[in-house]
Amino acid sequence: MDFGLLGGVRARVGGADLDIGHTRRRGVLAALLLEAGRPVPAERLVDRVWGDRPPLRAKETLYGYVSKLRSAGIDIRRRPGGYLLETDRIDLVEFRALAKRARTAPDDQAAELYDRALRLWRGEVLDGLDSPWFAQVRESLQAERAAVELDRNDVAIRLGDHAALLPALRDATQAHPLDERLAGQLMLALHRSGRSSEALRHYDALRRTLADELGTDPGTPLQDLYLRLLGQQAPPETTKAVPRQLPAPQRWFTGREKEIADLTEPSSTVVITAIGGAGGIGKTALALHWAHQHADEFPDGQLYVNLRGFDPVGDPVTPQNALRGFLEALGVGDPPADLDAQAALYRSLVADKRMLVVLDNARDTTQVTPLLPGGAHCTVLITSRLQLLGLLTAHGARSVVLDVLDEHESRAFLVSRLGAERVEAEPDVTRELLELCGGLPLALSIIAARAVTQPDLPLSALTEELKDQRLDALDDLSADLRTVFACSLRVLSPEAEELFGLIGLTSAPDLSLKAITALTGRADTRRLLRELEAAHLVQQHRVGRYRMHDLVRLYAAEVGPAHADANLKAFIGYFAATAHNGDRLIEPHRPPITPPDGDPAPLADVTAAMDWFDAEHESLLAAQRLAGAHRWHDVAWHLAWALTNYHLRRGHAAEDIEVWGAALVAADALQDRFKQVSAHKFLGMALADVGRYDEGDHHLRRSLELVEDDYGKAAAHRAMAWAMERRGDVAGALEHAQAQLELFRALDIPVRVAEALNDVGFRMARLGDYVRAEEHCREALALSGELGHVEGEAATSDSLGYIAHHHGRDADAVEHYRHALKLYRQLDNSYEEASVLRHFGDxxxxxxxxxxxxxxxxxxxxxxRAQGRVEDADEVLALLA
Incomplete structure (x- = not known):
């Protein structure tokens, strides 16, 4: 299968296009292709495909699109980190490979390679895809194509094809009038075509345009070409160039007044300042900000080198290579090879000069010592992940250690990026946002970048996203971010580095100390977490709870240990075993099943169980996805079973669809009849709860077809009754409820009989048979009271309130509803509490x-609204209008 992005998104087999559907579905495919070989989380796909206007049930819609693409034959797989499409048969990949080969090939071969690469473009890249992310990608890819076209032009001119190239060059310069490289190509082609005067006129027009619009002159390469066309040479330099090697400072640098003051040394002696701090804390930004502020104090120049001391993909820069670069910048054409000779020559050249030397990202003292000037008028700034004690002791360096930004500095940073009006429009939200970022410049930068690219998005939305750890990577910064994270790894012990990778493999956004201990199996887990905290790789955002930023977690998964199955099984087992025990507390009358393997956390009562489920819900979902990805089917099913009653109490129908969909896959793989029946039943109920009635009906009927025992048949009838009532077929619901009651009476299970009596009574009331309805519900209430079945008592009180209200006894109805509310709140069942509140309001x-x-x-x-019950919310909203 071949894929195309350089035009409309397409997939082809044997030269024939596959039907991959409408624009949004093509967008999902394109987002996966652009990350080919790397898993993409569902949240990121939603953001990239829909931007700030996702559909109401975005994840469910996305799942549907992925399913349709799979049905078309596209091999999209689910991995712990998200959806994965592995292929290199993409026209964009081929385009880049051809361009790369062309850049090192002889000109005659390069021309053909460039032409082949450019012929792959069928039109506008990603044609029809309209989200902000696709717009950014499209702009980046168009710039990539333009660079290849310029390279191809250079080759064509060298091969003598300048005349044929002229029309295209004219069109291109009209489209991009300030592109100096393009202007130079047009001038050279005109000159070689015997039209030198026209080439000179083009230069003169460009020079005036640059002066008028930008206040600048053409760059040195274009000036040199102009002089050559005039038959002149560039004037020889009369003085050696003064090195000005400082990179540009960060435009939005804010705060750090104390550190800036600490850097300033009024004496004339050598000042060596080691600026320490964690990755992403802003060491380089501070060094460059100070350097540019004080550049005028160093008239003999500024030298800069990134020593790459903690670079994850390359070795640190050797002192020899760094010195060679410095010597060449100082005008030495053929520096000596010996390190000592280089260092001696370097010290001699700068001995009497006032120079600034910035040594960025130093690995250790040994790396920087040869780069220290010997004169008394130079200043050296050194940034490093380490404290560089050797410099502090042997060379008298002062240390400026960076901490996180305080609230005032953090706010100033956001104001500089977003403007005061936007930041001050939501003061409480801004305060919470700054607290969540914890003053870490890296986190603030990511938040600010997201806000800038989505100017209509309120900061409250970003705050919620950060709380849930769902920020996506800014693609044009991903390489730089990886470098920052890799730098932090270099200072970790092997055990802490392994823990970092293990946390990434879980894909969980938020973990407790107990869960992480289960993952490691180590008694010193807390110590290792402190090591990760010190490196700003995890954040203890609440006591005993740790989270990683999404970008950090993705990188952690990339560097996670290759053989971690035992760790991950223990991790999932902890969640499955604790959830199993919690479910037994929430619903003690549920038929018992064999508990899963695992070391559970202790839960004292129903309140503790609900609190644990609330705290660990996202982690539980991540644990089930992880189990499914590893084909650990039994525990994947068991997690769905243990989550069901919690989901019912919290109204998490969408999440129930997700977990039971995965559980059905597991049950089918296990060929376990009981597990298949349960999966079809609960999946059908969840689908009906969100209004997907036909799908829900299919699964519920399948549950009835598969079930063999009478208890299971009764439970299946109860589920069918509930779903049919949701759909509006109350008479059909009553039939199934009566079948349920008959089976439970025959089985002589009092708890289930009480529930079935209430189910029958409520449906009778819905059909207007209030007398018989009340008889059934009164019997149910008495039986629930005898059994101490609080959930049954609450549900029956709700039914009796409905009966009394519709039977003209509103005072009785008020008391029944008030009692039901009290019990549901006691049970912490917010789903049913919402339903009762609605009836109570009537x-x-x-x-x-x-x-x-x-x-x-x-x-x-x-x-x-919190439970995603849209129809119910709309009906209540109409009553409030």
Missing amino acids: VLAAVGRHDEARDARQRALTLF
Whole structure:
């Protein structure tokens, strides 16, 4: 299968295009192809395909699109880090490979390679894809193509094809009038075509345009070409060039007043300042900011070298190579090869000069010692991940250690990037955002970049995203970020580095100390976490809970240990075993199943269980995805089973669809009838809960077809009754509820009989048979009370409130609903609490207590929205209007 991005997105087999669907589906395919070979999280795909306007159920929509692409034959796989499409049969990959070969080939071969590369472009790259991310990618790829076209032009001119190239060069210079390289190619082609005067006129026009629009002159290469066309040579230099090697400073640098003051040394002696700090803390930014502020104090020049002391992909720069670069900048044409000779010559050349030397990203004292000047008028700034004690002791260096930015400096940074109006428009949100960033310049930079690229997005949305650790990488910064993270790894012990990778492999956004200890199996896990904290690779954002930034976690997964199955099984086992015990506390009447292997956390009661599920919910979902990716089917199914009652109490229907969809895959792989029945049943209920009735009905009927025992049949009828009622078929729901009641009576299971009586009674009430409905519900209430079945008592009180209200006894209805609310809050069941609040509001309005009714409906609306119950929320909102 071949894929195309350099035009409309396409997939082809044997020269024939596959039907890959509409624009958004093509967008999903394109986003995966652009990351070919790397897993892409679902959140990132949603952001890239839809930008700031995702659909209501974005993840579910995305899952559907991926499924359709798979059905078309595209091998998209699910991995711990997200969706993965592995292929190099992409026209963009071929384009880059051809261009790379052309740059090192002889001109006659290079011309053909460049032409082959450019012929791959079928039109506008990523044609039709309209999200902000695709717009940025499109701009980057168009710039990449333009660079290849310029390289091809150089080759064509050298081969003597200048005349044929002239029309294209004219069109290109009209489209890009300030491109000096393009202007030079046109001038050279004109000159070689015997039209030198026209070439000189083009230069003169460009020179005037640059002066008028930018206030600058053409660069040295274009000036030199102009002089050659005039038959002159560039004037020889009368003085040696003064080195000005400082990179540009950060435009939005803010704060650091104390550190800047610490860097300033009024004496004339050599000042060696080791600027320490974690990766991403802003060492280089501070050094360059100070250097540019004080550049006028060093009239003999500024030298700069990135020593790459902690570079993850290359070796540190040797002192010999660094010195060679310095000597060449100082005008030495053929520096000596010996290190001592180089250092001696370097010290001699700068002995009486006032120079600034910036040694960035130093590995150790040995690397920088030969680069220290011997004169008394030079200043040296050294940045390093380490403290460089050798410099402090042997050379009298002063140390300026960077900490995180304080709240005032962090706010000033955001204001410099986003403007005061946007930052001050949401003061509480901004304060929370700064707290979440923890003053780390890297985190602030990422947040600011996201806000700049999405100017209509409120900062509150970014705050929520950061709290959930769902920030995506800024693609044009990814390489730089990897370098920063790799630098931090260089200072870790092997054990801490392994832990860093293991946390990345879990893909969990937030983990407790207990979970991480289960992952490592080490007694010294807390010590290793402190090591990672010191390197700013994890953040203890709440006591005992640790998280990684999404970008850090993706990098951690890339460098995770290759053989980690035992660690990951223990990690998943901890969640499965604790969730199993928590579920038994929440629903003690559920049929027991064999507990999973694992070392569970202790849970004292229902409240502790719900608190644990609340805290660990995202991690539990990540654990199940991890189990599914490794084909550990039994525990993947078990996690879904253990999450179901928690999901019901919290209204997490969308998450229930996800976990039971994965559990069904696991059950089918295991060929376990009980697990298949359960998966179809709970998946069907969850689908019905979000309004996907036909899909839900399919799974519920499949559950009935597969079930063999009477208990399972009764449970399947109960699920069918619930789904049919959601769909509006109350009569059909009553039939299934009665079948459920009959089976549970025959089985003589009092708890289930009580629940079935209430189910039958409520459906009778919905159909207007209030007398028989109340008989069933009164029997259910008495039985639940005898059994101490609080959940059943709460549900039946809700039903009796409905019956009383519709039977004209509103005072009774108020008391029934008030009792149901009390019990559901006691159970921490916010899903049913929302439903009761809605009914309670109707009754309160009927008895004229309108303020209380509005309050009940408003609280119901808040819960409905939090639970994603759109139809319920819309109905309540209409009542509040």
